[in-house]
Amino acid sequence: xxxPVRCFTCGNVVAEHWEEFDERAxxxxxxxxxxxxxxxxxxxxxxxxxxxxxxLVDVVSPYQ
Numbered sequence: 531x532x533x534p535v536r537c538f539t540c541g542n543v544v545a546e547h548w549e550e551f552d553e554r555a556x557x558x559x560x561x562x563x564x565x566x567x568x569x570x571x572x573x574x575x576x577x578x579x580x581x582x583x584x585x586l587v588d589v590v591s592p593y594q
Contacts, residue, residue: 533545533587537573537575537576537579538575538579539575539576540573540575540576542573542576544571544576544579544580547566547569547571547580548580548583550565550569551565551566551569551580552585562581566580566581
């Protein structure tokens with residue numbers, strides 16, 4: 531789960547791409563740039579949000 535849902539700069543929804551990007555880019559088989567191109571994320575600000583995001587939900591709420 532990605533929090534925030536929208537890009538801080540332009541307001542586009544970026545969370546809809548987070549899970550697929552995270553799975554494909556963290557496996558190490560694919561270049562993160564190529565994954566973002568395939569997902570259709572074109573704006574620099576949105577790409578930056580996805581690449582630099584760290585998922586802290588598990589750290590912040592350890593009781594599920």
